[in-house]
Amino acid sequence: MTEFGYFLSCEEHGPAELVEQARMAEQAGFTSLWISDHYHPWNDDQGQSPFVWSVIGALSQAVSLPVQTAVTCPLIRMHPAVVAQAAATGAVQLDGHFRLGIGSGEALNEHILGDAWPEADVRLEMLEEAVHVMRELFTGEQISHRGKHYTVENARLYTVPDEPVPIDVSAFGPHAAEVAGRIGDGFITMAPDAPAIERFRRSGGGTKPVSAGLKVCWAIDRDEAVRTAHRLWANEQLPGELAQLLPTPRHFEQASQLVGPDRVEAALTCGDDPDAHVEAVKEYVDAGFDTVYINQIGPDQQGFFDFYRTKVLPRLAD
Structure with a gap:
């Protein structure tokens, strides 16, 4: 059975709002949480980007749901030895109900x-070397490592969970999915892509969990929902490797001028039609994902949670 979690957007909301959304998600019947890990939002209209590890600490005191980063890049901005310490502490705070989602990041x-x-x-x-370093540190033993990309000297994590933190790997292309199958404890993506799941499983992923994220924009006025989704997340419709290569929110704003509202409307579920929301989520269920994390675009979080609690989640459970 597929489970349904909520995807907390650090790009759109500050720490207190994220914690309140987590409470609402738990009350609405979502069973787990994803949370994004960014230094910048994608554009200035999104407007936020709190330090995710501080928010995870707050979540551990506010809700009982499992939490996963979606996703952390342990390559450049943060050394994998530091990410390992942050993840181990998060796992201890959450009584072991934490998974580290990682990816190769964005400029x-x-x-x-x-x-x-x-x-x-x-x-x-x-990324592969970073995973090796983090797994060594999760043992709680002192390690030293001198690799092609990273050096660690006499490092030991003293605060570690009873079991090593699972590391799930995000992938958006064939080669990345194969790497995820080889090194990951699970697979993360953002599309209902059954071939990617199969590639992950054939490359060593086996029966390990596969998870996906889905953005929607609930609102009573569908046209308003489309405008909100276009204003805040037109960047999601940029093609190719632009999301990995553009360096600043301003560059994303410039590139997103090429994305019209009609393209966003075609790509995202907007409005208050329960059938449309159920159909969008079931695409991921049918593709074979174990967990689907749904994110509400825009400020009307309470309306979204009421809608999913009463009109969507009950039908998905059938």
Whole structure:
């Protein structure tokens, strides 16, 4: 049976709002939480970007739901040894109900210290080494590591959960899905892509969990919902590798001028038709995902949670 979680957007909401949304998600019947990990939002209209590890600490005191980052980049902005400490602490705070979702990142967040932004194959190579470093640290033993990309010297995590933190890997292309199958404890993506799941499973993922995120914009006025989704998330419709390569929110704003409202309307479920929302989620269910995380675009979070609690989640449980 597919489970349904809520996707907390750090790009749109501040820490207190995110914690309140987590409470509403739990009350509405969602069974787990994803939370994005960004230094910048994608554009200035989104307007937020709190430090995710502080928010995770607050979530551990506010709700009883499992939490996963979607996704953290442990390559450049944060060294994998530091990410490992943050993830281990989060797992302890959440009584082990934490998974670390990781990916190869975007220049938008990772170039801020002035480091070069590597090409995709190099980033995947760095990701594999980072996973090795983090798994070694999750043992609680002292380690030293001198690899191609990272050095760790006499490092030990003293605060660790009883079991190592599971590491799920995000992937959006065939090669990345194969890497995820080889090194990940699970698979993360944002499309109802059954072939990607199959590629992950054939590459070593086996029966490990696969999760996906889905954005919607609930509103009574469908046209208003389309306008909101276009204003805040037109960047999601940019093609190719632009999402990984553009360096600032301003660049995303410039590129998003090429994305019209009609394209957003065609790509996202907007409005208050329960059938449309159920159909959108079932695409992911039918593709074979174990968990689907749904995110409400825009400010009307309470209306969304009421709608899903009464009109959508009960039908998905049938």
